[in-house]
Amino acid sequence: MRAEPADRPESPPAPFGRRLCEVAESRLAGGYRIFTLIDETGPVPAPGQFFMLAASGGWAGEEGRPYLPRAISHARFQEVPDGGMRLDFLIDEVGPGTSRLAAMKPGDQCWVAGPFGSRFSLPRQLNEDAAGAILVGGGIGIAPMAVLRRELVDRGIPSRSLLGFRDQAHSGGVEELFGCDEIRLAFEDGSAGHKGYVTDLLLQLLEGDDSRSAAVYSCGPPAMLEAVRQICLQRDIPVELALESPMACGYGACFGCAVPKAGGGYLRLCIDGPVVRGDGIASAMAGEPAVD
Amino acid sequence: MTDLATDICGIPLAGPVLNGSGTFDALAARRVFGDALVEEFPFDCYVSKTITMNPRPGNPPYRLWETPSGMINSIGLPGPGVDGFLERDLVGLSELGVPLIVSVMADSAEDFAILVEKVAAREEVSGIELNVSCPNVHSGLIVGEQPSETEALMKALRPLTSKPLIVKLTPNVANPHEVALAAEAGGADSVSMINTVKAAAIDPVSNRAWLGAGAGGLSGPAVRPIALAQVRAVSSVVEIPVIGMGGISDAESALEFILAGARVVAVGTENFRDPKAGKAVTDGLPAALERRGFGSLDEAQSATLA
Numbered sequence: 001m002r003a004e005p006a007d008r009p010e011s012p013p014a015p016f017g018r019r020l021c022e023v024a025e026s027r028l029a030g031g032y033r034i035f036t037l038i039d040e041t042g043p044v045p046a047p048g049q050f051f052m053l054a055a056s057g058g059w060a061g062e063e064g065r066p067y068l069p070r071a072i073s074h075a076r077f078q079e080v081p082d083g084g085m086r087l088d089f090l091i092d093e094v095g096p097g098t099s100r101l102a103a104m105k106p107g108d109q110c111w112v113a114g115p116f117g118s119r120f121s122l123p124r125q126l127n128e129d130a131a132g133a134i135l136v137g138g139g140i141g142i143a144p145m146a147v148l149r150r151e152l153v154d155r156g157i158p159s160r161s162l163l164g165f166r167d168q169a170h171s172g173g174v175e176e177l178f179g180c181d182e183i184r185l186a187f188e189d190g191s192a193g194h195k196g197y198v199t200d201l202l203l204q205l206l207e208g209d210d211s212r213s214a215a216v217y218s219c220g221p222p223a224m225l226e227a228v229r230q231i232c233l234q235r236d237i238p239v240e241l242a243l244e245s246p247m248a249c250g251y252g253a254c255f256g257c258a259v260p261k262a263g264g265g266y267l268r269l270c271i272d273g274p275v276v277r278g279d280g281i282a283s284a285m286a287g288e289p290a291v292d
Numbered sequence: 293m294t295d296l297a298t299d300i301c302g303i304p305l306a307g308p309v310l311n312g313s314g315t316f317d318a319l320a321a322r323r324v325f326g327d328a329l330v331e332e333f334p335f336d337c338y339v340s341k342t343i344t345m346n347p348r349p350g351n352p353p354y355r356l357w358e359t360p361s362g363m364i365n366s367i368g369l370p371g372p373g374v375d376g377f378l379e380r381d382l383v384g385l386s387e388l389g390v391p392l393i394v395s396v397m398a399d400s401a402e403d404f405a406i407l408v409e410k411v412a413a414r415e416e417v418s419g420i421e422l423n424v425s426c427p428n429v430h431s432g433l434i435v436g437e438q439p440s441e442t443e444a445l446m447k448a449l450r451p452l453t454s455k456p457l458i459v460k461l462t463p464n465v466a467n468p469h470e471v472a473l474a475a476e477a478g479g480a481d482s483v484s485m486i487n488t489v490k491a492a493a494i495d496p497v498s499n500r501a502w503l504g505a506g507a508g509g510l511s512g513p514a515v516r517p518i519a520l521a522q523v524r525a526v527s528s529v530v531e532i533p534v535i536g537m538g539g540i541s542d543a544e545s546a547l548e549f550i551l552a553g554a555r556v557v558a559v560g561t562e563n564f565r566d567p568k569a570g571k572a573v574t575d576g577l578p579a580a581l582e583r584r585g586f587g588s589l590d591e592a593q594s595a596t597l598a
Contacts, residue, residue: 013326015325048523054565060513062358067512069565108317113567246356248363249564252320255367256356265349266370271320286353 012043014140014251018113020056023104023250024086030172032092032140033102034075037110040084045074046119047240048219048275052250055100056109066097069111069268071247071252074218075143077148087112090143116250118275123157123215126238130215132158136202136228136230138220139170142145144242145219146177160184160205160240164198164224167191199227211235218242227286232278235275239278245269245286259286294578296582296589300337300533300556301456301481303391303418307336308589309546309574311535312560313395313421313460314341314367319384321567330388334570337556338388340377342395343411343424345403347373355451362512362539363561366505369397374410386416393458397423401448408577414454419456420507422449422480425464425487434485436462439474445458458535461485463515463522472526483526484535484558486519512561513539520552527553541569543576547584550592 006215019041026035045051054069076088093099104110123130133152137145142163152159161178164186165171174183184201185193194201198220214235218228219242232239245257250270257269260282267273267281294306309333318338322329350370355366372381374396385392394417396407404422411417421589424436424445432446435441442459449457459475461468463486472483488509493502519538527534536554540546549557562569577589585594 013328014324016325016328016332017564017571019423028484060361064362064514067361067565068358068363111566246354248356248365248561249567251324251567252317253315254356254365254564255314255317255350255370256365256371257353258350258353260352266353268320271324 007192011046011049011115014043014114014116015041015102018111019053020109021087021112023106023110025106026102026104028172029090029176030075030174031169032090032172034088034090034173034176035101035104037087037089037112038080038084039087039112042085042112042115044079044085045077045087045115047151048120048144049073049117050250050274051087051112051114052116053101054111055104056111063096066100068248069113069250070097070101071185071244071250073144073147073242073274074115075173077144077147090140091176092140092170094098112218116270120144120217120240120242120275126215126240127213129213131213132160132215134202134205134214134216135159135161136198136216136218136220137161138164138198138224139166141220142173142177143219145217146173147224147247148217149178162186162198162205164188164201164220197224197227199224199231200233201226206231206235206237211237216240222285229278229284240275241276241278241284243269243276243284244274294581294588296374296574296577296587298556300535301386301419302459303337303456305391305556307574307577308550308556309335309570310337310341310393310535310556310558311335312558313339313423313595315560316563317341317386319381319468322384324566331420332568332571333388333390334568335390335559336574337391337393337418338385339393339421340381340385340395341371342369342397343371343374343377343407344369344397345374345407347371347376348539354502354504357502357508359491359493359512359514362510362514364493364503364508364510365488366503366506367507368451371446374407378410378414382414382416392416393419395420395421395423395460397426399426400428401445404445404449405452408449408452408457412455417455419458419481420453421458421460421484423460425460434462436460436471437465438468439470442471443474443478446480450479456481458482458484460487461522461526462487463518464490465537468522469525469529472530476530476532480532481531482533482535484537485526486515486522486538488494489515489518490512511539513545515539516545520548523549523554524552540573543573543580547580547592548571550589551595555593
């Protein structure tokens with residue numbers, strides 16, 4: 001029996017405006033980079049939510065880009081004893097925005113707004129009969145999966161993670177963000193784990209499972225998300241996807257992040273998502289590419 | 293503390309900073325930021341997104357493209373239509389604690405008249421902005437690009453309300469001051485300018501137009517010099533006040549528009565980078581005025597640009 005999305009836990013409002021946060025750390029993680037911000041005033045972010053980030057210096061730099069802040073989901077958070085939080089972000093340098101963020105050094109300041117957007121439901125909220133969660137992450141889309149997994153662990157809810165990457169140069173953070181348990185990897189180039197797509201692993205898992213007890217969560221490239229969505233819809237398995245879309249503001253102002261809804265019209269991904277139910281959208285393919 | 297109180301078309305304002313239409317959804321922002329949005333509302337007057345006769349879904353994606361120091365949008369005026377807006381949205385907007393200007397657009401003078409009458413009838417509404425960057429279904433011409441069409445539309449709408457009517461000027465014309473003069477001759481109380489500059493982007497992968505609608509409008513600091521030139525050209529020939537906008541990102545750039553002849557200013561694209569950008573502009577104005585040797589906002593508004 002499916003539950004309604006309204007059952008998701010409520011998130012507190014984001015602090016109004018943007019705030020400067022100090023970069024505490026920046027390190028390579030395989031082919032990706034993880035950087036850490038110290039957020040002294042923000043609320044605890046929920047799995048699936050995102051932040052709008054812009055380096056305080058060198059934004060709108062030599063070529064006039066990056067100009068807009070970049071929407072990026074946190075990969076981990078940790079409350080620190082004297083107040084505030086450590087926020088980890090996983091990034092792949094694919095354009096001027098992510099390259100500028102990757103170039104930030106400890107002590108640099110970064111503009112932060114958020115956390116914004118909807119969060120993932122818990123498995124029993126998505127499917128009353130759920131025995132646990134199946135998390136499907138691709139590329140840097142493993143970041144919100146890592147946050148969700150951690151929450152599920154804290155709540156004692158079993159989960160299995162399936163993580164897919166193109167190759168070693170486009171992967172990273174797995175051990176640090178997920179640990180080692182209940183993870184299966186897929187590399188398109190066969191350099192580790194299953195050779196092929198992460199959706200192959202999902203199909204294998206669902207074959208051995210009673211799909212009536214499944215709840216699937218996914219974040220990754222649009223083509224992967226659409227494949228996951230189709231696999232789940234065909235089997236009547238409740239699925240939630242964290243999507244990306246070009247986005248200027250993150251709080252409903254710009255109307256840029258339009259994603260086609262099931263049945264017509266568009267949702268604003270920043271406030272109606274980024275976490276959406278698979279049966280709530282017409283396609284997961286409309287938002288690529290989002291963060292550069 | 294420098295007194296920033298002013299007015300536009302007889303609407304008293306605590307300060308000179310508005311938002312550009314369609315660049316700040318106050319209802320969505322209240323959902324996201326909670327009551328802090330109202331307690332620290334960043335503008336002295338709120339301009340709604342453009343309201344149309346019927347509900348509109350907006351344009352297909354993609355709707356955004358980042359440019360050097362700016363962005364292109366082709367949003368396509370998604371919205372609930374005038375009846376949905378008046379029934380549902382207006383209540384929330386009236387709680388913001390600042391005067392409310394409602395932006396409207398139609399594709400005929402007849403529909404414009406219906407919108408103006410319906411919106412003006414609501415006491416929550418202080419003024420109406422006419423978005424004329426849309427083709428007239430009868431002539432096929434974009435109203436705001438034609439002085440004669442603009443004047444004819446204004447003459448049709450002027451008798452319908454005593455509330456201020458503001459014409460939003462497009463920059464995509466050779467002589468914006470001619471359209472402004474036509475708006476004034478037709479009875480407009482103010483012109484606001486500039487709307488976005490027509491622009492396009494090419495998809496780096498498919499080699500086709502990036503935006504779902506093919507082309508869109510450029511905004512942000514990239515357009516600021518264009519906007520300043522047009523504000524200066526228009527304000528030097530019309531008597532009615534000019535609402536200046538186009539890439540304002542801080543108090544200094546806001547003051548540039550006032551020195552170019554704008555009475556008040558609007559912040560648009562910068563809201564996307566900083567949800568409190570309007571407040572940052574206001575907070576910085578006293579120092580910016582002082583730096584340029586003005587004792588008050590009024591002095592700067594009265595300064596004649598050489």
